[in-house]
Amino acid sequence: MAMKLYGTVTPNVQRVILTLFEAQVDVDKDVKLVLVSLSAKEQKQEAFLAKQPFGVVPCFEDGDLILIESRAISRYIAEKYQDQGVPLLGKTSEERAIINQWCEVEGQNFTAAALPMLREIFRAANEKRPVDEQIVAAGESKLGQVLDIYEAQLSKYKYIAGDDYTLADIFHAPMINSLLRLKKEVFTGRKHVIAWAKDLISRPAFQKTIETNQKWAKEEL
Amino acid sequence: MAMKLYGTVTPNVQRVILTLFEAQVDVDKDVKLVLVSLSAKEQKQEAFLAKQPFGVVPCFEDGDLILIESRAISRYIAEKYQDQGVPLLGKTSEERAIINQWCEVEGQNFTAAALPMLREIFRAANEKRPVDEQIVAAGESKLGQVLDIYEAQLSKYKYIAGDDYTLADIFHAPMINSLLRLKKEVFTGRKHVIAWAKDLISRPAFQKTIETNQKWAKEEL
Secondary structure, X not given: OOEEEEEOOOHHHHHHHHHHHHOOOOHHHHEEEEEOOOOOOHHHOHHHHOOOOOOOOOEEEEOOEEEEOHHHHHHHHHHHOOOOOOOOOOOOHHHHHHHHHHHHHHHHHHHHHHHHHHHHHHHHHHOOOOOOHHHHHHXXXXXXXXXXXXXXXXXXXXXXXXXXXXXXXXXXXXHHHHXXXXXXXXXXXXXXXXXXXXXXXXXXHHHHHHHHHHHHHHHHO | OOEEEEEOOOHHHHHHHHHHHHOOOOHHHHEEEEEOXXXXXXXXXXXXXXXXXXXXXXXXXXXXXXXXXXXXXXXXXXXXXXXXXXXXXXXXXXXXXXXXXXXXXXXXXXXXXXXXXXXXXXXXXXXXXOOOHHHHHHHHHHHHHHHHHHHHHHOOOOEOOEOOOOHHHXXXXXXXXXXXXXXXXXXXXXXXXXXXXXXXXXOHHHHHHHHHHHHHHHHHO
């Protein structure tokens, strides 16, 4: 039975699709992509809430297993397919610990700083109004502090958790892509972060993620 | 060589101590607790920033491994001692996935809703001023939505990720304790959440966590 991924075009959904591609899952064949129309508020309807009580995307099914939270879904996929594709989880307990550390930094620091700012920029554009400069300035300041630490880390290593691409890079990639599109000034002067960001979004699996996600979203139009 | 835990009295530090006790680590013998005085701003001093660039507690050392982020540290400890104490990580990939899902819900939903409110209550008390009612009302509302989902889950299972106590319960316990102390009204009318909360904080490992944390903090006085 095919796995099912419920979602639309959001960084959290892209995180899961990217993990599938990096793990060399045959997405066309083995994953059924089910569009959840946010404009029709399908994520708040009873049928979806029965699977995902928080009323947000993504939601994932594999047989009887129903899973929510993009990072937990990605971790499940990385573990299920650990013998194929790029090794994402580390080989030793020390490697796993460092990867998990940067996964937590992503959720608790990087995205916590970037998300309110990106959401405001996105909403202001949609509503054709000026952005709330206070929200953006607060986001730039918080994210700047995080990116200074990333710059130091990435001056020593090619990827965020060491010299290998891992789940911690996957966790970051969709939000990095959104920042490059909507607020790329945050990277200015941080050359190692810029090199890393460009590397992340130029990977074939990331390119396929964006294509797949866009194609899928056209159903909504 | 003993492991080292740098910290003081905070829920994030308690998360790590609790994991050590649940994993039946002999904390007195095998873990050196190093007090980081927040009142002296030691967490922002160079020596500490070299280990923990974000300038927050906890920080953990095991031999050459330096680890930050309480959830990543707890996961490392749970994995290192998986053959002793309470099994915290699940046996099958499905069990692990569900545990990881609730670990993510804790960080991204539960604590994200509770923390700004608790921080405001704590600061207002310290500064002997009234709380900002807007922050508290927003926290109550957001946390209430999360706890409604928890109530449904805990009406079916004894613990948050199923009938066994796991890492996902550990992740929640310190913040549950803070809520019970500072804002217990949020639990009103949610009897399954209340039973779970009482179970979490009455466990011997949690009681030892609080005692250890308090004893350690007395050094600061």
